[in-house]
Structures are given as C-alpha cells and as structure tokens.
Amino acid sequence: MEIKEFIENFVDQFDDLELADVTPDTVMRDLDEWSSMIGLSLLNMAEKEYGVTLTFDELRHAITVQNLFDTISNKQK
Amino acid sequence: MENPFTLTGKTIFITGAGSGIGRATALQCAGLGATVYITDLNEATLAETLGMLEGEGHQMYVANLTDDDALQELVSKLPKLDGFVSNAGIIKTILTQFGERSDVERILNINTVAPIRLTQILLQNKRFNKEAAIVYTSSMAGVFNGAIGNGLYGASKSALVGFVKSLALELAPRKIRVNTVNPGITQTNIYNNTTITPEQLEEEMKRYPLGRYGRPDEIASAIVYLLSDATKWMTGTNLLIDGGFSLQ
Numbered sequence: 001m002e003i004k005e006f007i008e009n010f011v012d013q014f015d016d017l018e019l020a021d022v023t024p025d026t027v028m029r030d031l032d033e034w035s036s037m038i039g040l041s042l043l044n045m046a047e048k049e050y051g052v053t054l055t056f057d058e059l060r061h062a063i064t065v066q067n068l069f070d071t072i073s074n075k076q077k
Numbered sequence: 078m079e080n081p082f083t084l085t086g087k088t089i090f091i092t093g094a095g096s097g098i099g100r101a102t103a104l105q106c107a108g109l110g111a112t113v114y115i116t117d118l119n120e121a122t123l124a125e126t127l128g129m130l131e132g133e134g135h136q137m138y139v140a141n142l143t144d145d146d147a148l149q150e151l152v153s154k155l156p157k158l159d160g161f162v163s164n165a166g167i168i169k170t171i172l173t174q175f176g177e178r179s180d181v182e183r184i185l186n187i188n189t190v191a192p193i194r195l196t197q198i199l200l201q202n203k204r205f206n207k208e209a210a211i212v213y214t215s216s217m218a219g220v221f222n223g224a225i226g227n228g229l230y231g232a233s234k235s236a237l238v239g240f241v242k243s244l245a246l247e248l249a250p251r252k253i254r255v256n257t258v259n260p261g262i263t264q265t266n267i268y269n270n271t272t273i274t275p276e277q278l279e280e281e282m283k284r285y286p287l288g289r290y291g292r293p294d295e296i297a298s299a300i301v302y303l304l305s306d307a308t309k310w311m312t313g314t315n316l317l318i319d320g321g322f323s324l325q
Binding site for chain 2: 048060
C-alpha cells in the first residue's frame with residue numbers, strides 16, 4: 001500500500017474534496033465535509049480496499065491522514 | 078387464580094440459545110416450567126446454557142441454520158412443539174455504497190432465510206401442536222426506524238415482519254399464533270468483532286429516553302409473554318421494546 005494511492009481512496013469518500021487539498025498531514029476532522037458517516041465510510045473502505053477491519057475506536061485515535069494510513073498498514077501485517 | 082404467564086407443560090424450541098436474548102429466553106422458559114430444545118452454532122456456549130437450565134428433560138443440538146440438510150436433521154430430532162423462538166442473528170454496519178453481493182447474502186441468509194426455511198421445514202414435518210406460538214426476534218431497526226450503515230440489517234429484520242403477517246393468517250385456523258419482538262439495542266455480544274465499539278455504544282445510549290440499553294432478560298420476558306396463554310388472542314403483531322427510542 002502506498003500513501004499516494006491511499007490518499008486517492010481517502011478523497012474518494014468525500015463529495016467535494018479535491019486531491020490537491022489533502023496531504024499526509026491533513027487533520028481529518030478539520031475537513032469541512034467530515035461527519036460520522038464519512039468515518040463509517042473510511043472503515044468500510046479499509047475493509048473493502050485493504051482487507052482490514054478497523055473499529056471506530058482505532059479511527060478516533062487516528063488524527064491525520066498519515067495516522068490512518070499507518071493504522072491500516074500495521075493491521076495488514 | 079390460574080397464572081396465564083406460566084409455561085408449565087409446554088415444549089419450546091429456541092435458536093441462537095448460546096448467548097444473548099436466546100439464552101435469556103431459554104432460562105426463563107425453563108424457569109417457568111417448559112421443556113426446552115435449544116440450538117446454536119457454538120457448542121461451548123450452547124452447553125453452558127443447557128447447564129444453566131432449571132428442571133429436567135432439556136436438549137441441545139448444535140446446528141448451522143444456513144444449511145438445509147442441517148435444518149432437516151435438526152427438525153427430525155425435535156418433538157411436537159408448543160413454542161418456537163427464532164432468535165439467531167447477526168449484525169453488520171456497512172454503508173450501502175460498499176455492499177457486495179456477499180454482504181447482502183450473508184446477512185439475509187442468517188437473519189431472514191434461515192428463520193423462514195426453519196419454519197417451512199417445521200411445518201412440513203408437522204412439528205407444531207394446535208395453539209402453539211411462534212416468535213421471531215425482529216428489531217426496531219428497519220421496522221420502526223433507520224440508522225446509517227444499517228440498511229442490510231434493517232432489511233433482514235423487517236422482512237420477518239412481512240413474513241409473519243401472512244404466516245399468522247395461514248396458521249390461524251389451527252390457533253397457532255405468530256408474532257415478532259422488536260428490540261432496540263440490547264446488551265448482547267452481537268456487537269463483538271464488529272466496527273462498533275463499547276465507546277460508541279456508550280455514546281448512543283444517551284439517546285434512549287429510559288437512559289440505557291435493554292437487557293437480554295427484558296426481551297426474553299416479552300418473548301415469554303408471546304409464548305404464554307396470556308396472549309392467546311394476539312397474532313401477527315410486532316412488539317416494540319426499545320426504552321422509548323422510537324418515540325423521537
């Protein structure tokens with residue numbers, strides 16, 4: 001898994017977010033469109049795209065996009 | 078005065094009896110004088126339930142309810158029933174856009190197809206006494222309200238409500254009653270190994286007017302009520318037990 005591809009998938013969960021607006025350091029909850037539904041969407045994405053089942057708790061502890069990427073990569077191992 | 082809520086002398090078959098609402102129902106049925114036949118996929122927890130039952134003559138059978146051969150074999154071991162509680166079920170939170178055919182099939186197979194197939198096979202084998210009672214564990218979800226990511230679960234549980242309406246009519250000539258219980262969130266292990274965490278459940282609990290989730294024994298009491306002679310004139314209904322959640 002690469003961060004670039006991950007960010008593409010991440011952005012895909014939002015309606016109005018542009019790829020250019022997101023870096024690994026982006027704080028997820030600061031994004032305008034952030035909602036609990038986006039959160040669930042990211043959990044479902046982790047399962048479908050990366051075969052990893054995350055809990056809401058693990059999502060809550062991930063602050064930046066990089067954090068979420070790391071959490072998913074660690075669980076893939 | 079004769080107690081209309083007793084189950085003395087009744088034979089009752091319960092699925093999903095290894096834990097949660099199914100186990101609580103088995104305990105109450107046995108405690109109120111019934112002989113119970115219990116089934117679950119998990120042998121260890123089922124045996125645990127069996128060991129907790131008051132009285133004699135209870136039986137357990139491990140079975141995978143999504144397999145037709147297993148259902149036939151299970152039903153062949155059952156005596157004539159005065160009560161059938163179809164309770165086994167699973168939950169999965171998934172946004173519609175992420176659903177695959179496999180997700181749809183898994184939830185519907187366990188929550189909808191298995192209860193319907195089991196009912197069909199019980200009827201084909203004439204396993205119900207006259208005046209028997211059938212109770213399905215449906216849900217408030219999909220029937221009384223919706224929740225984000227809960228479409229498949231809601232579909233699987235509300236399908237039972239639709240099924241019950243016709244079955245109640247078909248069995249009415251034999252005075253067999255068919256009803257559902259529709260619980261709100263109940264403290265069982267159905268949320269283990271899902272994306273839903275204890276912390277999230279804690280948060281959601283605040284939305285319940287009665288201030289907490291249901292306990293398995295509280296849903297079991299409603300099931301027992303529908304199994305008992307107290308409800309001889311109730312059929313085709315959906316008994317909502319949700320701490321007031323659906324009022325809002």
